[in-house]
Amino acid sequence: MKKIISNFLIFSTLLFCTLLSAQSVQKNFINYQGVARSSSGDILVDESINIQIALKFGAPDIAASYVENHTVTTNANGVFGLLIGSGTAVTGDFNTLPWGGIASYVTVSVNGAEVGTNELMAVPYAITSGDTRWLSNGNDIENINSGNVGIDRTPTAKLDVNGDLRLQNGTSVNEISTDVTLGSNSNNAIPTERAVKTYVDNATATTTPVVFKVRGNGFAVKDLNINTTIETDIWDIRTYDTRNAFNTTTKRFVAPESGYYYLHAVVRQSNTVTSSFFRISFNVDTGVDFTQIVDGDDVKTDVSGIYFLNVGQEVYVSLRNFGPGNVRIDGTGSWFEGYKIN
Numbered sequence: 001m002k003k004i005i006s007n008f009l010i011f012s013t014l015l016f017c018t019l020l021s022a023q024s025v026q027k028n029f030i031n032y033q034g035v036a037r038s039s040s041g042d043i044l045v046d047e048s049i050n051i052q053i054a055l056k057f058g059a060p061d062i063a064a065s066y067v068e069n070h071t072v073t074t075n076a077n078g079v080f081g082l083l084i085g086s087g088t089a090v091t092g093d094f095n096t097l098p099w100g101g102i103a104s105y106v107t108v109s110v111n112g113a114e115v116g117t118n119e120l121m122a123v124p125y126a127i128t129s130g131d132t133r134w135l136s137n138g139n140d141i142e143n144i145n146s147g148n149v150g151i152d153r154t155p156t157a158k159l160d161v162n163g164d165l166r167l168q169n170g171t172s173v174n175e176i177s178t179d180v181t182l183g184s185n186s187n188n189a190i191p192t193e194r195a196v197k198t199y200v201d202n203a204t205a206t207t208t209p210v211v212f213k214v215r216g217n218g219f220a221v222k223d224l225n226i227n228t229t230i231e232t233d234i235w236d237i238r239t240y241d242t243r244n245a246f247n248t249t250t251k252r253f254v255a256p257e258s259g260y261y262y263l264h265a266v267v268r269q270s271n272t273v274t275s276s277f278f279r280i281s282f283n284v285d286t287g288v289d290f291t292q293i294v295d296g297d298d299v300k301t302d303v304s305g306i307y308f309l310n311v312g313q314e315v316y317v318s319l320r321n322f323g324p325g326n327v328r329i330d331g332t333g334s335w336f337e338g339y340k341i342n
Helices: 012-021 122-129 193-204
Strands: 003-009 030-038 048-057 066-073 079-084 088-091 104-110 113-120 134-137 140-143 149-151 159-161 175-177 189-191 211-216 222-224 229-231 237-241 252-254 259-270 277-282 292-295 298-309 317-321 327-331 334-340
Touching: 030 048, 030 104, 048 079, 066 079, 189 193, 259 277, 259 317, 277 298
Parallel strands: 149 159, 175 189
Antiparallel strands: 003 030, 030 079, 048 066, 048 104, 066 088, 104 113, 134 140, 211 237, 211 334, 222 327, 229 317, 259 298, 259 327, 259 334, 277 292, 277 317
């Protein structure tokens, strides 16, 4: 006698109760029940039958994404039950099916004969909502996924977003910047803690100030011809030099960094020609704006000013004779000092 299955039903209410009552040990299966009858309509009592379940997504007449077999036995009323997803898999993977994205259909076959295809409604969505990777805990929604989550992209981090993030009252952001100079002017990049700290550290870092003072016992006796200039190479005693910027070999100050400097020099000399005139100046004072001309037999010539120096630029003190003739001079003590303003 030919046997067929009719009146098969999917009890979504029963499925829903299963999801709620067993949340901590959720099994993502679909409860399915049907009644087995003979070709004449008689109920098949206590008989073993083979049920094949085929799940399709997108249309009822396309190839199945998943197929499984069940061997079940009817009861005294011809009723049988099974859990879709727990059978012997033939093709596909039940755990990776695209529930909730597109329409889903189930095709049932009994003992090798197809008996019908129906669209699934609530059941796949119940499976999606019952996915324990997302749990509701009071007012919180928790994710226990051990992998990564990607939005519009394959994730390479715990949360990987292809697009902008935005709070209700804020500006959208699309980048986490590691630029320690904070050199750009983006309104959409958030700097990392390290980038901010490095920038602040660099901005507030203090270095040893540039301060120096050197002394000289004076000139050795030498001739200073009329209208000639000599470099005062008399600096033999270093009083202090915080950046080791004064070269004691060349007798010159070498700017360790660019900026504005205050410089001051005093040269004392004596001669035997009272009508002589002397001027001292810094070599960086090309316009001779800050100089002093003195006359007399025993004088102290003083010069000072503020100058912009480039890093590595050398500074020395010049002495010029404005007298009517050649003179011999003797030094009696001088000093050269300065510091960086900014």
